[in-house]
Amino acid sequence: MTNTAVHIHITGIVQGVGFRPFVYNLAEQYGVRGWVSNNANGVELELEGSQTAIDGFIAALKHQAPPLAVIDAITVACREPCGYAGFSIRPSVDGQCKTALVSPDVATCPNCVRELLQPDDRRYRYPFINCTDCGPRFTIIEDIPYDRQATTMRRFTMCPACQAEYDNPANRRFHAQPNACPVCGPAYRLLDNAGRPLSDGDIFARAAKLIAGGSILAVKGIGGYHLAVNARDEAAVARLRARKVREDKPFALMAGSLAAAKAHCLVSAAEEQLLTSAARPVVLLAKRDNCRLAGSIAPGNPYIGMMLPYTPAHYLLLGQDDIWVMTSGNSSDEPIAYQDDDALARLNTIADYFLVHDRDIYCRADDSVVRVVEEQPYFIRRSRGYVPAPVNLARELPPVLAVGGELKNTFCLTRGKQAFLSAHTGDLENLPTYQSYVEAIEHYQRLLSVTPQVVACDLHPGYLSTKYAAALDLPIVAVQHHHAHIAAVMAEHHLQGPVIGIAFDGTGYGPDGTLWGGEFLVADLKEYRRAGHLATLPLPGGAKAIREPWRPALWWLQELYGQDFVNRNIPLAQALPPGWELVLAAAAKGINTPLASGAGRWFDTAAALLGIRRTINYEGQAAVELELAAQGHNGRVLPYAVSETGGSWVLDYRPLFGALCREIQAGTASAQLAADFHTTLAAATCEVARHISRAAGIREIVLSGGVFQNITLLQQIIGMLAQNRLTIYLHRQVPTNDGGLALGQAVIAGERSR
Known part of the structure; x- marks a missing residue:
């Protein structure tokens, strides 16, 4: 007999991570009845059962959530029992105010990799295999609630076998929105650089053979195109560098396995954890003395940016011992290509062949780049795998759009106690990058259901981001560049200040008419004083x-x-x-x-x-x-x-x-x-x-600015300050370079507008 009933609302990253199937199976385990549904704000459910069963269910809800879920809050309210006969997953409920969090894209999980390489599995060598624990999320979603019809998978109708998995609570693909197979899902094609299809057969084996022969391959992935060559082939790497017009800047690599990465690089425990994480960023690693990769990958540089496969296609392309250059699909200073026609038009003078698929990418996302400092992640670029997860703030702010800087641009939107930093945009001096930036701002505002009340920008009047802000019909808060750098660290660590902020970078507009960039500020989240400078x-x-x-x-x-x-x-x-x-x-x-x-x-x-x-x-x-x-x-x-x-x-x-x-x-x-x-x-x-x-x-010291990507200087300053018993704070969630600037702008503008 039913003793009690409750209504539960859950917020956080709880859509696209297998949360409803988890709730369904948990209800079966505890013998409670009711329903669960996605809505515009998260997940809601109603339960009926004994008080003991409901208490056990709620405890398990908090402590046994799916690995990709991030629960921010669980609200429980008593209800009158309705006499539910069982437990069901109800259709999603739309709403005007959409505050549900979208999951970042997630690397292919071990279960899917095993099935991908298992000859008797019906998805054997299928390059779009996924489940509730892995696969594309942010880059395919157009709107929330997170359902198939709100993603770029909507034009692929599931076959009976896939639909049966989707409907089966005991299946790993129960309500997995990108679920597909070779019968009903998207597919890859191999083209020459004129867009002509090559012969049928195993196109991944054919593509790998082309790479082995020295060709340059453009590969469409989750967030855009990569340009790939054999990292052991000096001539091929040099050819890619010349065609891409990238004289010296290092290329990122992808290793077919962790063992292959370790054969060429030194990998600490913390670095291994990053390499194998669900985010799968590029991790900066020290080369081994016996590294046998092409010298022109990173000329004169003892470090390599290395990542591991994160899509099924990568596992089909790279053998366990392979190392490929896997660099952004663009020419220097352009945004990464992600639409097929644009990629063929822009990359056909660089790539010899194209490996393309017919699942649209809705929002581009370049690879994230991270290194380990003091045994913790230290971001160079925050993008695929991390975006759009929010930075949680110390207190609620009014809705702000912060437009960022000119170089390494990101923008930021605030909603309550959350700040959403965009994926890496790039340098706005480039017109296609600027156009992509404007489109992305509109998409984020719609996806996050944020209508800004104020816009924050840099003091520099010549920045395109500043001009964009001035063209909006919103109150403007102009924020000094280095104050924004310091405030970004403060926001991450929930510091109210005042702190001593050391902001070292190349150039930032100073209110005295000079170019600042070696600053010692006494700052809080509203104001600052220039207490010293170079x-x-x-x-x-x-x-x-x-x-x-x-x-x-x-x-x-x-x-x-x-x-x-x-x-x-x-x-x-x-x-x-x-x-x-x-x-x-x-x-x-x-x-x-x-x-x-x-x-x-x-x-x-x-x-x-x-x-x-x-x-x-x-x-x-x-x-x-x-x-x-x-x-x-x-x-x-x-x-x-x-x-x-x-x-x-x-x-x-x-x-x-x-x-x-x-x-x-x-x-x-x-x-x-x-x-x-x-x-x-x-x-x-x-x-x-x-x-x-x-x-x-x-006694609180905050370090920020692009110069602190210099780990030699950073570690020496940390060591010397620690000897004086000063407390040091670094970036841990956003880049120390201008990629983190918008977070500081947003928090300062929000505090000034409270």
């Missing part, structure tokens, strides 16, 4: 000085030695670039020579002075190579200067750069001086932080 360095030629670090380095040599610098035994002075006289003449007159305090510019200048890198082919290249040169050397603390004026501390580069020049002429190796540069900057940074800490009485 001294400004002139940038002859403006933006050209960022692409050509020899320009500020040459200016410094002239400042230090006058016209006699040409006679100094310094690599840059011994091989002067063409046009150097005009550059110095313009700088002397202040023509197109802005002042910048960016830490990134200090790294660029040091790299040029030491003869490591004079011009760059991708953002941050000079700093990357300076860090690589420093590895294996114990740095010394060279002279530096810290001064205080009007309550603000200034760290001057002149003694440090002067010491580097003297050491160069004395014959000290550039690698040793690269290590000295890092150690000196770390020591000087910590001294400024200590001064501010004592004056302000603040």
Whole structure:
């Protein structure tokens, strides 16, 4: 006899993760009756049964949820019994306010991999095998509640066998929305680069043979296209690099197995956990000394970005021992291709062949890139596998759209106590990227049911994101770039402040008209005070000085030695670039020579002075190579200067750069001086932080900005600050570079608008 009845509402990531089948089977286990359904806000259910059975059910609901589920809240309310005869899964209920969370895309689970490779299974070698524990989610969903008709699978009608699985509570594919098989589901085709189909047969074996022969293959996956070549084939990798117009920036790799990855890279326990996680990001790993992969994968770089297969197609393409380059399907600076016609048009001069399928990708998502720092994940790019899972905030905010920055753009939407950072968009300087950005904002607003009340943007008036914000009919909150960096870390760790924020990057718009980027801020989530900064360095030629670090380095040599610098035994002075006289003449007159305090510019200048890198082919290249040169050397603390004026501390580069020049002429190796540069900057940074800490009485230190992708500098600063018993906070959920900027913008704008 029924003793009691309850209505339960569950919020979190509970759609697309097998939650309703889990509830159904749990109801059978505890002998309760009622129903379960998806709605626009999550999952709701009604139960009738004994109090003991219902209590046991609710306890199991909390502690035995499916592995991909993330429960935010469970609300239980008493109801009058209705006399249900059994338990059922009801059709989903739509609603005006849609707050249900969408699951990120999930790597193929072990059960599906086993079936994929089992000859007597009806899905043997079927490249779209999935179940409630794995498969595409975010990239195929158009709307919520999460049902098949709201995804790009809706045009594939399940055959009787698939429908029977879908309807069977005891089956792993019970209510698995992308469920399909070779009879009824999507399929792959192999094409040449003119779009003509190649012969039938096992197209995956044929594609793998083409790769083995040195061809470049464009492969359509979950979130877009990849360009693939054999990572052991130097000629093929070099050909891909030339066609993609990507001179030096490292390529990402995919290993056919964890064992193959370990054969070429050192893999710690924490790195292995990331590699094999359901998110399957690219993980930055140190090469082994006996690594036998093509040198042009990551020229001069001892690290490789490695990932493991995360779709059934990957398991069919790569053998256990294979290593392939698996880089984004685009030309340099363009967004990843994800629509078939666009991919064929844009990639046919790069790829020799195309492996395509007929399941549409609704929302593109590039691969996420992560490394391990202090045994925890540290994001370089947050995208596939993590998006659109929210960052949970300390308190509720009004709905905000934060439009992000110009480079490595992401945007952010807030809803209550959640912040939804978008997938990696890219650099908005590129028109197709900007168009994709605008479309994605509209999609996220619709999918998350967020109508912003305010828009947050960067102070820089020239950013396309800022111009986009200005065109909206919303109140605007302009947020200083480095304050946003610091607020993003604070949001992750639920800090209210004030904190001492150290924001080191290349360039950010300063309210004083200079280019900031080496900042010590005393900040909370509303306001900040510039308590210190790196001294400004002139940038002859403006933006050209960022692409050509020899320009500020040459200016410094002239400042230090006058016209006699040409006679100094310094690599840059011994091989002067063409046009150097005009550059110095313009700088002397202040023509197109802005002042910048960016830490990134200090790294660029040091790299040029030491003869490591004079011009760059991708953002941050000079700093990357300076860090690589420093590895294996114990740095010394060279002279530096810290001064205080009007309550603000200034760290001057002149003694440090002067010491580097003297050491160069004395014959000290550039690698040793690269290590000295890092150690000196770390020591000087910590001294400024200590001064501010004592004056302000603040012991919480927050580190953010693209320069902190430099792990050598980061770890030295962490170690030195820890010795002074200061508490350090880093990014753990979003990138430290401008990919995390929008989170900080959103929180600051939300707090100011409360």
